[in-house]
Every structure is written in structure tokens, then in C-alpha cells.
Amino acid sequence: MSVLSINQTYSVGHLTPNILLYEPSFEGWLSAVYQVYERKLQYDQSLQLIAEDQYVPSLISSAAHVTTDDEQAQRVLVKLNKLLGRSGMRQILWGFLSEKPNIGTTLFHIVKYAIDHPKRQVLEDLGRLEVLELAQTVKSVHREKHRMEAFVRFEHTTDDIYFARVEPDFNVLPIIGEHFRQRYQDQHWAIYDLARGYGIYYDKSQSTPSHPAELQTITNLDEAVLRNPASIHSVDEQRYQRFWQGYFTNVNIKERKNTRLHRQHMPQRYWKYLSEKQILPNADYLEKKR
Structure with a gap:
């Protein structure tokens, strides 16, 4: 060779x-x-x-x-x-x-x-x-692009940035950025691909009513934050997640549960980044109360 x-x-x-x-x-x-x-x-x-x-x-x-x-x-x-x-x-x-x-x-x-x-x-x-x-x-x-656009979950941080972690099968960040740029022009947000070590960031301060800001590439984020984003959750985010997880637990009808169909429409590999799929501390209590 x-x-x-x-x-x-x-x-x-x-x-x-x-x-x-x-x-x-x-x-x-x-x-x-x-x-x-x-x-x-x-x-x-x-x-x-x-x-x-x-x-x-x-x-x-x-x-x-x-x-x-x-x-x-x-x-x-x-x-x-x-x-x-x-x-x-x-x-x-x-x-x-x-x-x-x-x-x-x-x-x-x-x-x-x-x-x-x-x-x-x-x-x-x-x-x-x-x-x-x-x-x-x-x-x-x-x-995969369609699923990422549907399953991305933003978490509000103490820096007033809505942050989301993803791990797509393909390198789809370059083709999903425009979807979020058009829809979330009134806030700072970032999506980080853990598998590829880079992300995209939208800075609303650089936008105008007629021209949304350009997306920026971000790299080398703090590993501690990537492993545990809850460490930078704002107070509102903590409250919203508890509300959302409680709602998700209470609207679930055990007798109509269809795990196979659920996984078909929402593959399990996405679950670890969905707040509604995280275990609620008092989930057992809520279930017994019902």
C-alpha cells in the first residue's frame, strides 16, 4: 500500500x-x-x-x-x-x-x-x-430529516437559550436548520449533534423583521453540560418538564397501550432526548392515585 x-x-x-x-x-x-x-x-x-x-x-x-x-x-x-x-x-x-x-x-x-x-x-x-x-x-x-423536525425537544437554559440535543442516524443538521430558523425567529436556540460533535445556533439579536439571522456553527461544548443539560435548566424549564411529564402520565390509558405501534411511529432511539419519556419522580404515586 x-x-x-x-x-x-x-x-x-x-x-x-x-x-x-x-x-x-x-x-x-x-x-x-x-x-x-x-x-x-x-x-x-x-x-x-x-x-x-x-x-x-x-x-x-x-x-x-x-x-x-x-x-x-x-x-x-x-x-x-x-x-x-x-x-x-x-x-x-x-x-x-x-x-x-x-x-x-x-x-x-x-x-x-x-x-x-x-x-x-x-x-x-x-x-x-x-x-x-x-x-x-x-x-x-x-x-430522518422529518423525524428530527418532529422530535427535537428544546430545553430552556439559564442563559435564555433553547437548547436541544440530537443523535440522528445521518448528518441532517445542515438540512433541518432552515425549518427551525423560519419557525423560531423570536428566540435564541441551538441544536447540537452529539454523534458528530457540532451544532447550529440561532442568535435572534442578529435578525430583523424581514431577514432572519443566519445560522452559526458551534463546536466544543462543555462535556458536562452535554451529559447533564438539567444542570443549566432555568426554573421555568424545570416547572414545564414536571407539568409535561405529569400530563403525559395522566393521559395515558393503560388498557389501550400499544407499544409496538408506538415504537413504529416514534422509534425508541429518540426517547432518551424526549422530556415526556423521562421518569417522573412521583410517577408510581400518580398511577396508584388514578
Whole structure:
């Protein structure tokens, strides 16, 4: 195995890389696509585009690192917009956000197909395995996006910020931010992805009646707060959670409980971040009282 720099000159034969490693960002992947055509590697049937954080070295492969280049990424983006249109680019982006191990290669095959056949509606050709795989992946990402928009629970903090923790299967923060930005323009709020170590923050002080504030990216939050957000709950939040948990306990009808259906509509992996699913200190007492 050899790991090369993309700026090296490759000789014909085994030194030609059949794996391009890109920085784990959409711009990083676009830069890798640019380098494929710049280095005329597009005809290599074994070529793979893999995110650096998902690469597993192999003794029989030759890998090269690609440095993210904003200008190169922009050129590829403009080209793909012309070929695939806005809807097609959304599918490419959502597919990328799935973070599947082979998604970089799958998306490149679709890009190459679109470039080779510019007059075809390539994303409608479900007879091609990579197009079908993308369609199925986008469907899964869309489902996760919808669930995140429904199941996010904000908790009011002592800093007057509504804070929510999430742990989605896919990297959906970039595509759910607008949903919350449009709906909660009158308050400070933040959503933090524990699995990926970053979040989005909305600062209402930077908004105007006609222009909501831009979302900011936040990282490196206090681990103690992430593990125990109750430590920064405001007095009102503590009261609201007790009210809500009490309501949830009292409206439940034991005889009509359908756990299977409940889990189907609200998968259990979301429960640990839902305040109504937390154990109420006097839940047993309330149940006996009923």
C-alpha cells in the first residue's frame, strides 16, 4: 500500500492511485471529483472516492490524499448544477449527508454518468444500481430529516437559550436548520449533534423583521453540560418538564397501550432526548392515585 499526495506526478501502472481520499466535507468531495478529471482517472473501473475518516488501508490499493480547494469545488458545483438541476443537486447533497461508507464512490459514478450522457435524465434511470442506491438513500435521509423536525425537544437554559440535543442516524443538521430558523425567529436556540460533535445556533439579536439571522456553527461544548443539560435548566424549564411529564402520565390509558405501534411511529432511539419519556419522580404515586 502507498499513500501519495495528489500533487505528485503518477507513473503508469501500480503507482497510479485507485483511491482518492477527500476531507469529510461536501467541498472536499467536489475537489476529489475535480482531481479525477484533472488527472484523467475517470476511466479506472476500480477508482474509489473515500472520506479520510472512513478509509481502511489495504495492501493491494494505492491511495492519494486530495486537498480541499474552494475554486475547484465551485467549478464542479457549477457543472453539476447545469447537468442535474436544483432537484438533482439536492439529491446529491442529501446522499452525501448519509455518510455511508461508499457514498463518495456512488455519487462519483452518477456524476460520471451525467457527464457522459448530458442529455439524459440520469437520476430517473433506476435501472442503474448506483442511481437506485442514491434514491433509496435519499428516501432514508428524508425520513430522518422529518423525524428530527418532529422530535427535537428544546430545553430552556439559564442563559435564555433553547437548547436541544440530537443523535440522528445521518448528518441532517445542515438540512433541518432552515425549518427551525423560519419557525423560531423570536428566540435564541441551538441544536447540537452529539454523534458528530457540532451544532447550529440561532442568535435572534442578529435578525430583523424581514431577514432572519443566519445560522452559526458551534463546536466544543462543555462535556458536562452535554451529559447533564438539567444542570443549566432555568426554573421555568424545570416547572414545564414536571407539568409535561405529569400530563403525559395522566393521559395515558393503560388498557389501550400499544407499544409496538408506538415504537413504529416514534422509534425508541429518540426517547432518551424526549422530556415526556423521562421518569417522573412521583410517577408510581400518580398511577396508584388514578
